[in-house]
Ligand code: KG4
């Protein structure tokens with residue numbers, strides 16, 4: 001097993017990406033970190049919807065059931081005419097963290113086993129960092145947007161259900177974390193506020209949709225957190241302020257079960273609370289991105305993670321940022337394995353291969 005990769009001078013390197021950190025079972029093949037050859041995602045959203053959030057044991061069991069068929073489908077779509085599709089794969093990249101332990105284990109054990117029996121180099125990948133690489137993928141299927149390779153320095157706003165970070169990339173694997181959330185991630189705040197308002201999981205798309213039906217964004221003035229590092233985030237105060245406001249509207253106090261409040265709200269009240277919350281959450285993200293843009297003068301700004309799909313975030317960034325942003329298609333903003341395969345390529349150029357007998361998950365892996 002080589003200790004360093006030999007890919008620096010090679011082209012047409014196909015990496016199989018595997019992603020199972022939360023509630024999506026995904027596999028994808030990406031060539032040279034950029035060309036999307038296949039992208040298969042089986043989402044468990046419908047399974048978890050009835051519980052109002054992800055149930056870890058249910059998620060792990062569901063990953064086991066579909067993991068191998070998802071990988072087979074990704075290989076079949078990438079190489080429809082190849083007899084032995086595995087001969088086309090140069091390495092395997094798998095999410096090793098952060099995420100839910102049971103979910104991560106399914107992907108990592110599968111990748112370790114395949115690396116051994118198919119004799120492929122294995123790379124353990126950081127899921128949060130990988131979200132940024134959705135922006136490095138050329139998705140030929142999406143003809144609605146031009147694709148331009150992000151140029152360094154790249155300012156990245158990473159906004160998902162588990163993470164909210166601003167990072168400045170001078171090159172691949174040469175980045176500075178400018179700030180991060182001190183409590184809830186912004187996607188988590190969307191999900192929790194949606195729950196209080198009686199909207200479906202996942203909360204982000206539900207809130208966006210109901211606000212688009214109308215809603216007064218200034219009906220309620222929710223607070224923005226002030227932190228000593230201007231690039232850090234905090235959304236737990238905003239989430240609690242929304243809950244308190246809903247209690248006031250309903251004439252109930254903290255002793256009243258929060259999951260019963262939604263039944264007392266009119267649809268107009270739901271829309272106004274959702275619109276006022278979304279405005280402040282998004283303004284917070286944009287304020288800090290704008291400040292970092294002016295301080296660090298990046299050549300490119302990218303937005304990564306599930307919340308990058310938010311239309312109000314895109315609208316405010318377009319209105320306030322002096323440069324245009326090219327967004328990854330929505331199916332690459334939310335969890336997928338193409339971003340894992342893409343980062344796997346740049347990772348392989350710079351990092352040691354992982355030992356398939358030893359690669360461990362890390363549920364709280366940081367950037
Ligand atoms: O990146 P992702 O798919 O998974 C994580 O790594 O967490 O992000 C999921 C998060 C959820 O919190 C979901 O509510 C949020 O992204 N999200 C959105 C939108 N679409 C997904 N938030 C706001 N607006 C959206 N359109």
Ligand code: ZN
Nearest residue numbers: 131160334335
């Ligand atoms: Zn994610």
